[in-house]
Amino acid sequence: MTISAAIAELQTLLGDRLVTSQAVRALHGQNEAHFAPALPDAVAFPNDTAEVAQIVTICAAQGCPIIPFGAGSALEGQHLATQGGVSLDFANMNQILSISPEDLQITVQPGLTRIALNDALRDTGLFFSVDPGADATVGGMAATRASGTTAVRYGTMRENVLALEVVLADGRVIRTGSGARKSSSGYDLTHLMVGSEGTLGIITELTLKLHGLPEATSAASCVFDTVKDAVDAAILTIQSGLPVARIELLDEVMAEGFNLHAGTNLPLKPHLFLEFHGSAQSVAQQAEDFAAIAAEFGASDIRAATRAEDRTAMWKMRHSAHYATSALEPGKRTLATDVCVPISKLAEAVVLAQDEARRLGLKSAIVGHVGDGNFHCGVRCNMDDAEEWARVVEFTGLLSQTALRMGGTVTGEHGIGIGKQKYMRAEHGDALDVMRTLKAALDPQGILNPGKMLPAQE
Numbered sequence: 001m002t003i004s005a006a007i008a009e010l011q012t013l014l015g016d017r018l019v020t021s022q023a024v025r026a027l028h029g030q031n032e033a034h035f036a037p038a039l040p041d042a043v044a045f046p047n048d049t050a051e052v053a054q055i056v057t058i059c060a061a062q063g064c065p066i067i068p069f070g071a072g073s074a075l076e077g078q079h080l081a082t083q084g085g086v087s088l089d090f091a092n093m094n095q096i097l098s099i100s101p102e103d104l105q106i107t108v109q110p111g112l113t114r115i116a117l118n119d120a121l122r123d124t125g126l127f128f129s130v131d132p133g134a135d136a137t138v139g140g141m142a143a144t145r146a147s148g149t150t151a152v153r154y155g156t157m158r159e160n161v162l163a164l165e166v167v168l169a170d171g172r173v174i175r176t177g178s179g180a181r182k183s184s185s186g187y188d189l190t191h192l193m194v195g196s197e198g199t200l201g202i203i204t205e206l207t208l209k210l211h212g213l214p215e216a217t218s219a220a221s222c223v224f225d226t227v228k229d230a231v232d233a234a235i236l237t238i239q240s241g242l243p244v245a246r247i248e249l250l251d252e253v254m255a256e257g258f259n260l261h262a263g264t265n266l267p268l269k270p271h272l273f274l275e276f277h278g279s280a281q282s283v284a285q286q287a288e289d290f291a292a293i294a295a296e297f298g299a300s301d302i303r304a305a306t307r308a309e310d311r312t313a314m315w316k317m318r319h320s321a322h323y324a325t326s327a328l329e330p331g332k333r334t335l336a337t338d339v340c341v342p343i344s345k346l347a348e349a350v351v352l353a354q355d356e357a358r359r360l361g362l363k364s365a366i367v368g369h370v371g372d373g374n375f376h377c378g379v380r381c382n383m384d385d386a387e388e389w390a391r392v393v394e395f396t397g398l399l400s401q402t403a404l405r406m407g408g409t410v411t412g413e414h415g416i417g418i419g420k421q422k423y424m425r426a427e428h429g430d431a432l433d434v435m436r437t438l439k440a441a442l443d444p445q446g447i448l449n450p451g452k453m454l455p456a457q458e
Contacts, residue, residue: 003084006064007042010086013054017045017092028087032322033075034335034383035418040067040081047092049165049173049204056202057171059086065450068198070140071113075322075336076417078144078197082451088202090139096120097205104210105162105179110139110203126210129154132413133319139203144415145195149318152238152371153245153277154211156413161194165205169443179207192438197415198449200442214245214277218287219305219314222294223269227251227354227366230270231347233297234370238343242289246275247371248318251354253328254365254378261324262317267301272370273318275311321367325378329363332380337396337419339403340374340412349402353377356398360391374412401426421455 010018019025020042029039046052059066065085072079081087090111097107101124108117115135117128130141132148140146142164147156154160163177166189177183177190193201224230227249234247250258250273255266272294276286291302305311317324325334341349350366357364357379368375377399381392400410400423410423424432436454439446 002062003041003064003086006059006062006086009058009062010042010044010055013058014044014046014051017047019043019045025087028069028072028079028089029081030072031075031077031080032073032336033077033419034333034381035077035080038077038080038082040087041084043069043087043089045089045092049167052088052167052202052204053171053173055086055088056167056169059447060170060445063445063447065447066202067449068139068143068202070111070137070143071135073134073136074140074144074417075414076411076419078415078417078449078452079140080418082418085447085450090137093204094137099124100179101126101210103179104212105207106210107205107207108138109205110142111137113137114141121210125213127213128160128208129211130157130160133321138206138208142194142203142206143196143198145413147369147372147374147413149246149248149315149369151369152247153243158191158194160209161190161206162209163207164190164193164203166193166201166203168201169445169448173204174201177207195415197417197453199439199453200448202448214283216280216283217245217275217277217308217311218283219246219273219275219311220287220290220302221271221273221305221314222299222302223267223271224300225269225298227270227350228347229297229299230272231350231370233294233299234272235343235346236293236296237290238371240289240293242286242293243278244274244286244290244371245277246273246315247369248273249350249366249368249370249375250318250321251350251366253363254321254324254367257321257324257328257365258317260327261320264317272299273314275315318367321365321376322378325365325380328365329380332382335379335381335392335396336376336414337379337399338374338376338412338414339399339408339410340372341403341406341408343370343373345406345408346370346373346375349406349408350375352402353399356395360395362391362395364395369412372412373408376414416453418452421453424455425458
C-alpha cells in the first residue's frame with residue numbers, strides 16, 4: 001500500500017484534474033501563518049460527491065492520506081499535508097444547489113466562498129451571517145467551526161449549519177441533519193462534523209441558515225484611554241442586553257498596524273468598532289444607548305457611520321487585521337493565536353496579554369470579538385532567531401494557560417490544527433480519550449487529515 005499507487009489510480013480516474021506539478025503542490029503546501037510549508041504529493045480537483053467518494057475509496061485501499069482544501073486561509077495549518085498524500089481541492093465544487101427563501105435556508109457545495117454566497121443572495125433580501133473576515137469557503141468554515149465579527153448577534157457556524165452531506169473514510173456517503181430547525185432524532189452527527197477539521201469525514205454539501213437583511217444598519221467607532229476601559233464598556237454593553245450586531249476591539253498596536261497598512265490616521269489608543277441592525281428607530285436607539293455606556297468609561301471621538309461606503313471601509317480595514325499586523329516590524333512573520341474566556345474575565349485576560357507581550361519584548365497586536373469573549377494576538381517574530389522564537393512560544397503558552405485558568409478555551413475560532421494540540425489534554429481531560437475513540441471508529445486507518453486536532457498518544 002503506497003501513496004504512489006493511489007496517485008496512479010487517481011490519475012486514471014481524474015485525468016488532468018489530478019495534478020502533481022511542483023507549482024500547484026507548493027500552492028497547497030503554504031499557509032498564512034508561521035508553519036513550515038508542507039506539500040502534498042498530488043492535488044485532486046473533484047467535480048461532485050460521487051468523485052469524492054471514489055477518491056476516498058482509492059486512497060483508503062492504499063492507506064493514502066487525504067487533506068481537504070478550501071481557500072487555504074486557516075491559521076493553525078489545518079490544510080497542510082504534514083504526512084504527504086492527496087490534497088482534495090474543492091474549487092470545482094462551488095455551486096448553489098438550492099435556495100428556499102421561505103425557509104430561510106440554502107444548500108451549497110463546500111467550495112463556494114463566503115463572499116460569492118452573499119453576492120448570489122443579494123436580490124433575495126437574505127444573507128449568510130458568518131463572517132470570519134477572510135473569503136473562506138463555506139466547507140472550510142464548517143470544518144473549523146468558524147465565526148467572526150457577527151457571531152455576537154447571529155452565532156457561529158455551529159448555529160448556522162442545519163445539515164451536511166459527508167464522505168466517510170471508507171467512501172460511504174451519509175447525510176446528517178435536515179431542513180427542520182430542530183430535531184430530537186439520533187446523535188447530532190451534523191455538529192460532530194462541524195469543527196472536526198476534516199479528521200472525521202469530508203464535507204461535500206451543506207444546508208445553511210439564512211437571515212433577513214436588516215431594515216437599517218449603522219456603525220460607530222470610539223476611542224478609549226486604556227484597553228480595560230474599552231473592554232469594560234463592551235462587557236457592560238452585552239450585559240445590558242443591547243443587541244449589537246458587531247462589537248470589535250483593537251488595541252493601540254493594532255491601530256498602528258492599520259495606519260501603516262491602510263494609510264489611516266487612527267489615534268494610537270484602543271478602539272471599539274460597532275454595528276447595529278434593526279429598524280431605523282431601533283438602530284438609532286441602540287447607538288444612543290451604547291454612547292451612554294461608552295461615556296461611563298471615558299470614550300472619546302465617538303463617530304457614527306451611517307453611509308454604506310463608510311461602514312464598508314471600516315469593516316474592510318478590520319478584516320485586514322492579519323495583513324495590517326504584517327506592516328509592524330517588516331521582515332518578520334506573524335504568529336496568529338486566539339483564546340476565548342467568559343466575558344466577565346475578558347478585561348483581565350486582555351490586559352494580561354498586553355503586559356506579558358511587553359515584558360517579553362514582543363510586538364503583539366490585539367483584535368477581538370469582545371462581545372463573546374474571543375480575542376486574537378498577532379505576534380511578530382523572526383523565525384530564524386531562536387531566542388525570540390522562545391519568547392513567542394512562552395507568550396502563547398501563557399495566554400493559553402490563562403484562558404484555561406479563567407474557565408475558557410485555548411481557541412475560540414482558529415481551531416487546533418497543528419499548533420495547539422499540546423493543550424488538548426489540559427482543556428478536555430478524559431474527554432480527549434473519547435475523541436480518540438471517535439476518530440478510531442470513523443477513520444481506523446487515520447487517513448483523514450492526519451496529524452491534526454488530536455495530539456500523539458501520551
